[in-house]
Amino acid sequence: xxxxxxxxxxxxxxxxxxxxxxxxxxxxxxxxxxxxxxxxxxxxxxxxxxxxxxxxxxxxxxxxxxxxxxxxxxxxxxxx
Numbered sequence: 001x002x003x004x005x006x007x008x009x010x011x012x013x014x015x016x017x018x019x020x021x022x023x024x025x026x027x028x029x030x031x032x033x034x035x036x037x038x039x040x041x042x043x044x045x046x047x048x049x050x051x052x053x054x055x056x057x058x059x060x061x062x063x064x065x066x067x068x069x070x071x072x073x074x075x076x077x078x079x080x
Contacts, residue, residue, distance in 0.1 A: 007055040013076040014052050020072035023047040027064035027073055033057050036064055 005014040039051035065073040
């Protein structure tokens with residue numbers, strides 16, 4: 001299962017690989033805008049999957065994906 005978010009300009013896509021997420025909370029702690037939370041969705045390993053609450057407020061710093069030890073978060077900007 002993959003969770004996907006898109007900002008309203010449709011120039012940024014957020015992909016969270018739910019099965020890789022281990023609820024460590026590093027994305028929650030590292031986001032300067034506090035846009036991430038551990039959601040109510042539980043993956044097959046029993047972990048709550050991270051989710052982005054407001055994609056439009058993202059400043060695209062990629063702190064969340066950089067800090068994720070499981071590489072479960074990918075941010076694609078524009079034509080990347």
